[in-house]
Amino acid sequence: MSTSSIFPKKTHTLDLFLSKLRSSRMNKTTIWVVFLISVFLILQKTSSVEDEVKSSLINFIAKLTNNNIQDGLFLAWKSSSDPCQARWQGVVCDTQNKSVRKLFLNSSNLTGELDIGLLCNSKPLADSLSILHLENNKISGAISIEIANCRQLTHLHLRGNQLSGSLPSSLAMLINLKQLDISNNKFTGTLPAELSRISGLTVLLAQNNQITGEIPKFDFFNFELFDVSNNNFRGPIPDVGGHFLARSFLGNPELCGDPLPNKCPSSLEDNKQEKSKGTSTSQILMFTGYLVLGLACLFLIIFWIYKRKKRNEIVDGANKVAAVDNDYSIKRTTAASMEYNSGFSRSEISAASVDDHSTLVSSSLILLTNPMVNELKFEDLLRAPAELLGRGKYGSLYKVAYENGMNLVVKRIKDWTISSDDFKRRMERLDGLKHPNVLKALAFYCSQQEKLLVYEYQYNGSLLKLLHGTSQMAKVFDWTSRIEVAVRMSEALAYMHQELGGDGIAHGNLKSSNILLNLNMEPCISEYGLMVVDHHEESSSSLDNLTGSSAFKKDVYGFGVILLELLTGKLVHQNGIDLTEWVNSVVREEWTVEVFDRSLISECASEERMVNLLQVALKCVNQSPEARPSMNQVAAMLNTIKEEEERSTISVYEP
Ligand SMILES: Nc1ncnc2c1ncn2[C@@H]1O[C@H](COP(=O)(O)OP(=O)(O)OP(=O)(O)O)[C@@H](O)[C@H]1O
Numbered sequence: 043m044s045t046s047s048i049f050p051k052k053t054h055t056l057d058l059f060l061s062k063l064r065s066s067r068m069n070k071t072t073i074w075v076v077f078l079i080s081v082f083l084i085l086q087k088t089s090s091v092e093d094e095v096k097s098s099l100i101n102f103i104a105k106l107t108n109n110n111i112q113d114g115l116f117l118a119w120k121s122s123s124d125p126c127q128a129r130w131q132g133v134v135c136d137t138q139n140k141s142v143r144k145l146f147l148n149s150s151n152l153t154g155e156l157d158i159g160l161l162c163n164s165k166p167l168a169d170s171l172s173i174l175h176l177e178n179n180k181i182s183g184a185i186s187i188e189i190a191n192c193r194q195l196t197h198l199h200l201r202g203n204q205l206s207g208s209l210p211s212s213l214a215m216l217i218n219l220k221q222l223d224i225s226n227n228k229f230t231g232t233l234p235a236e237l238s239r240i241s242g243l244t245v246l247l248a249q250n251n252q253i254t255g256e257i258p259k260f261d262f263f264n265f266e267l268f269d270v271s272n273n274n275f276r277g278p279i280p281d282v283g284g285h286f287l288a289r290s291f292l293g294n295p296e297l298c299g300d301p302l303p304n305k306c307p308s309s310l311e312d313n314k315q316e317k318s319k320g321t322s323t324s325q326i327l328m329f330t331g332y333l334v335l336g337l338a339c340l341f342l343i344i345f346w347i348y349k350r351k352k353r354n355e356i357v358d359g360a361n362k363v364a365a366v367d368n369d370y371s372i373k374r375t376t377a378a379s380m381e382y383n384s385g386f387s388r389s390e391i392s393a394a395s396v397d398d399h400s401t402l403v404s405s406s407l408i409l410l411t412n413p414m415v416n417e418l419k420f421e422d423l424l425r426a427p428a429e430l431l432g433r434g435k436y437g438s439l440y441k442v443a444y445e446n447g448m449n450l451v452v453k454r455i456k457d458w459t460i461s462s463d464d465f466k467r468r469m470e471r472l473d474g475l476k477h478p479n480v481l482k483a484l485a486f487y488c489s490q491q492e493k494l495l496v497y498e499y500q501y502n503g504s505l506l507k508l509l510h511g512t513s514q515m516a517k518v519f520d521w522t523s524r525i526e527v528a529v530r531m532s533e534a535l536a537y538m539h540q541e542l543g544g545d546g547i548a549h550g551n552l553k554s555s556n557i558l559l560n561l562n563m564e565p566c567i568s569e570y571g572l573m574v575v576d577h578h579e580e581s582s583s584s585l586d587n588l589t590g591s592s593a594f595k596k597d598v599y600g601f602g603v604i605l606l607e608l609l610t611g612k613l614v615h616q617n618g619i620d621l622t623e624w625v626n627s628v629v630r631e632e633w634t635v636e637v638f639d640r641s642l643i644s645e646c647a648s649e650e651r652m653v654n655l656l657q658v659a660l661k662c663v664n665q666s667p668e669a670r671p672s673m674n675q676v677a678a679m680l681n682t683i684k685e686e687e688e689r690s691t692i693s694v695y696e697p
Pocket residue numbers: 431432433434435436437438439451497498499500501503504551555556558568569
């Protein structure tokens with residue numbers, strides 16, 4: 043194996059050198075001696091550079107594995123082999139297989155200490171490394187100032203570790219940085235104000251840490267994702283220009299101002315204004331005052347007109363749970379009129395925890411184990427303003443603005459003849475499972491007439507919207523991201539099928555609108571286990587028919603259709619054409635390439651891997667349920683495709 047493959051050859055320098063020698067008056071022997079010595083020196087230098095990269099990588103991983111590098115994932119990481127040629131686990135190189143571009147060390151069971159200097163102090167490595175993924179390990183330690191040497195970094199993902207200490211202001215030296223995810227760690231200190239100087243930063247996720255101080259004045263317009271919730275930030279929130287909602291700032295008790303509901307004390311407001319305006323004369327202030335007053339009046343008038351217009355489109359909590367489905371009309375009532383006009387009475391509603399609800403199962407809101415809503419009461423749900431999000435085959439869905447600034451989603455299921463006890467058992471069984479890519483219900487309500495489920499609202503919409511909508515994110519939904527989404531979903535489903543095989547609880551209604559994207563743009567499977575009768579699909583004619591293996595095979599079919607959406611970029615039903623039938627007919631005619639989404643073709647996604655993924659999708663949508671693979675098998679096949687992609691030379695992340 044060549045040890046000179048990581049770095050570019052020095053042929054250009056040599057040519058120049060030789061031509062100079064030829065033109066000089068030295069005799070031939072001298073020329074050759076000098077030439078050989080030079081080649082020897084260059085080769086020596088090249089191999090010492092390669093050795094430096096290798097030893098940096100090996101030392102880095104050794105520290106993260108507490109010197110157990112030879113136990114498992116990192117067996118191939120040896121100084122006797124080449125990281126690119128020998129395909130070290132987690133290492134992705136450039137197109138010529140010469141320099142290390144990306145390190146994917148996420149979810150790799152790393153428990154040691156982060157020593158970023160071991161990577162960034164190696165100049166050849168720091169000069170090529172653009173992506174570093176270390177999320178979802180148990181890495182401790184701090185980010186040291188040497189991070190600044192990794193100048194080429196575009197993505198730094200450290201989410202879900204035990205990292206602590208302050209964030210060094212040298213982070214701001216990473217001028218190419220696009221995504222910084224330090225969420226779910228134990229970072230303290232302040233968020234360096236200098237970070238706002240990185241103009242290309244589009245994702246900053248710092249939620250669930252203990253970071254203090256004020257939020258720097260970022261240009262929030264540049265951000266696609268921003269979240270600093272659940273920290274110790276204080277003071278006024280800088281102007282986010284309506285670009286982010288309260289959700290991104292919740293859980294910081296001393297933070298105030300828009301978009302949070304709590305206003306800042308006037309002294310802080312003054313401070314904020316002073317800081318942002320610099321020198322302002324009293325005349326300007328007076329003029330601004332008049333202007334603000336005028337605008338406020340104008341805004342109030344527009345708001346009043348808007349409210350009137352919206353009146354018929356918005357329903358409040360009481361309407362949604364009690365009155366909607368009978369006549370399918372959407373009404374808005376005031377809080378005072380929220381007494382029930384069908385089904386419930388006030389005496390029925392009281393919050394109960396899972397432990398003490400046994401006698402109240404049919405009349406109370408049952409809170410599940412997620413602490414986010416441990417104060418939620420049924421009355422709160424009824425009182426809160428709500429907006430109809432959709433009315434699907436199986437019920438209606440409402441976005442509810444809960445009073446603490448949090449947005450919830452309430453699913454009202456219709457025509458489900460499950461007994462209250464079975465429903466409760468099912469919800470508790472589902473609550474007992476935990477997978478980061480499955481959205482768990484927060485609470486539920488069950489009576490003879492009503493079944494309600496409460497979920498957290500997901501701000502980034504669904505996979506359906508991402509694929510077929512017009513959002514900015516759709517433009518960056520490239521081939522690598524699509525494979526990642528497919529793998530995550532398949533693993534989540536495989537986990538759920540495995541855990542719930544004995545209970546016969548499948549998803550039952552898997553489709554791209556039920557795949558939601560969380561704040562990290564990771565897919566979350568929503569509405570798992572709400573299997574409702576579908577008289578038209580497969581052979582199911584009752585809820586019971588949807589249990590057993592057929593229900594799981596139906597999920598596999600649904601997953602296959604989602605894969606087809608990812609590959610073709612087309613809707614499941616469009617102009618009377620069924621996507622699965624269309625793809626099958628095109629493949630039969632041997633025009634396979636015609637099925638692929640044009641945007642994938644134009645980004646030069648690997649045809650080989652697209653065809654591989656298509657083959658998996660077609661297996662899943664086989665007409666015969668028995669011939670479909672299990673989700674475990676699907677997850678394994680997709681992981682192989684992902685690994686091949688990571689090893690590949692084509693990548694849209696290349697800087
Ligand atoms: N927790 C959530 N946060 C944000 N949006 C959601 C959430 N749950 C569902 N949605 C979105 O709300 C819309 C309506 O959802 P709903 O479940 O009513 O419709 P559906 O999935 O098309 O139909 P059904 O599930 O009844 O077959 C969908 O676009 C869905 O993606």
